Amino acid sequence: MALRELKPARRDIAAKLKYTDYREDLRTDFNGCCGYCDDSDAYTDSICFHIDHFAPKSQFAELETSYANLIYACRFCNMRKSYHWIGLDSTVPNDGSRGFVDPCDDQYDDHLERTAEGAIVSKTVLGRYMVNRLNLHLIRHQVLWNSRRARKLREEIDPLIERFKQAELPKSEAYIALLERYIDLTREIERYEGLALGR
Ligand SMILES: [Zn+2]
Incomplete structure (x- = not known):
């Protein structure tokens, strides 16, 4: 690509x-x-x-x-x-x-x-x-590219979670929790990259 x-x-x-x-x-x-x-x-x-x-x-x-x-x-x-x-x-x-x-x-x-x-x-x-x-x-170029992809995915998931929450569907709570864990994880990865890559 x-x-x-x-x-x-x-x-x-x-x-x-x-x-x-x-x-x-x-x-x-x-x-x-x-x-x-x-x-x-x-x-x-x-x-x-x-x-x-x-x-x-x-x-x-x-x-x-x-x-x-x-x-x-x-x-x-x-x-x-x-x-x-x-x-x-x-x-x-x-x-x-x-x-x-x-x-x-x-x-x-x-x-x-x-x-x-x-x-x-x-x-x-x-x-x-x-x-x-x-x-x-350099591996940093690959890491940063993948991190950018994760961030874009998170930007898609974030509004979806809000829509799930507003619909008040109890059966989707586990799914929402899973997505929120994913979002927290990608944020943590980015924070770590900032430290490791000399931000
Ligand atoms: Zn460059």
Whole structure:
């Protein structure tokens, strides 16, 4: 399946003085998720999310404040990507087997996908380069993806419980209790993840 639930898309944003001034614009355009791994910033403080320069600013200083070159990225992906770039041309991000694909580019999904269990895997040689360079095989990406699924399921179950309660059906009490235990459990798992994953 597709790696990202929603594809990021940069709007036309008026030029700003510093690249950090674009943080909220990036957060909106990347749907609150890392462009590379799709981890949500809901599990962390959004301030902990980094702003990645797709073509590194250390090599291409002229692109430091270019919105088209900025990516909302978790610190795990951004720190791994760092200054890495395959050549001397900012417009050539890969050679077909090495380098990167802009997460806002439709081609991103040609190279990477997610297994039914939530692991991020490569579909191509270039995809394999990105998995290794960005450490996309980290278990945290799989854990957070599954946690997001559990949260969505809980959001479906919560209103159902209320409807059961309001209908005052005694025979469903055991079922309601079971669902409430499930909800408590998923909340507990998320709280634990926040601690274990460095929120
Ligand atoms: Zn990431």
